Amino acid sequence: MPAPFIDYVSLLLLNMVAGYFLLSAYVLKGLDDPLDRRWAPGFAMIGLLAFVFGAAMVVTWPLPGPYNSIFGEMSVLFGLIFLGAALSIANGWSLVIVATYAFFAGLAAIVLGARIISLRLTLLPWLSGVGFILSGLGGVFAAPTLVWMRRNVPFRALAALILLAAAVIWAATVYPECWTHPKFFAPWVPLASRVPVPH
Numbered sequence: 001m002p003a004p005f006i007d008y009v010s011l012l013l014l015n016m017v018a019g020y021f022l023l024s025a026y027v028l029k030g031l032d033d034p035l036d037r038r039w040a041p042g043f044a045m046i047g048l049l050a051f052v053f054g055a056a057m058v059v060t061w062p063l064p065g066p067y068n069s070i071f072g073e074m075s076v077l078f079g080l081i082f083l084g085a086a087l088s089i090a091n092g093w094s095l096v097i098v099a100t101y102a103f104f105a106g107l108a109a110i111v112l113g114a115r116i117i118s119l120r121l122t123l124l125p126w127l128s129g130v131g132f133i134l135s136g137l138g139g140v141f142a143a144p145t146l147v148w149m150r151r152n153v154p155f156r157a158l159a160a161l162i163l164l165a166a167a168v169i170w171a172a173t174v175y176p177e178c179w180t181h182p183k184f185f186a187p188w189v190p191l192a193s194r195v196p197v198p199h
Contacts (some may be wrong), residue, residue, distance in 0.1 A: 007062045009052050010181060012127055014074045015173035016135070019046040019082060020167035023138065028160040031150060043086035051079025066121065074132070077105040081139070099142035106139020127173060129130055134166035 021043050030039050054075025061068040084098040113132030115121075122128040141159050149155040 003191070008057070009063070009067070009071055010174055010177045012050065012053055012057075012071060013170050013177075015046055015049045016075075016078065017171045017174060018042075018168050019050070019078065020135070020138070020163045022046065022166060023100030024160045024163035025162060027145060027156055031146075031156070034035040034097065037092070040086045040090035043082045044062060044087065047079045047082030047084075047086055049079070050075045051083060052176055054079055070121070072114070074105075074109055074112065074135075077108070079137075083103060095144065095146055097148050102139035104139075106136040107141060109133070112136075124173070129171065131166060131169035134169065138163045138166060 022039075024041055027181065030036050033039070054072050054077075057063070057068050057072030060077060063071070077154060081098060081102045084096060087093070087179075088095050088098055109132045113129040113134075113136060115129075117125050117129035119125075138159070141162070145156060145159045149159075
């Protein structure tokens, strides 16, 4: 029997795992790196993938129910933040404007995380909800980390730990899917390859 639908949530989640690991390392080490431009390609790769496929999800709605807006819209914002960071780091610009944008995107992620838990959305609502909340806290604390707490190593370590925890939660969500998806989608036949059954 064919899979009920084809989506790329796993791709977005894998990208988020890489993104939050990279961002955690950047907050801890990259902010003091005299060669911080070398971080730009990583941010650009993550941002491009998140934006392109998040936007596709927002436009095409391949998922049932509210998941397209939850994952698609948040991926678009996530992608724009990372693309903005890549551009700023590569050109030696201040990250404050990017962090300000991340503040508002982070608030939205926190609200969505709480709503996922309250409506018991996804197969593991607490895990997904906490993942969104931690991801959102990373955005909310981006500007304070850059503006007021940049030289405060314990605060930066805490911010990096929050981002790392978000990465671990998304990893715990997506890597089991990497194991199950090959079997789940094995019967799937692309629409162009389907041959009508003769009567």
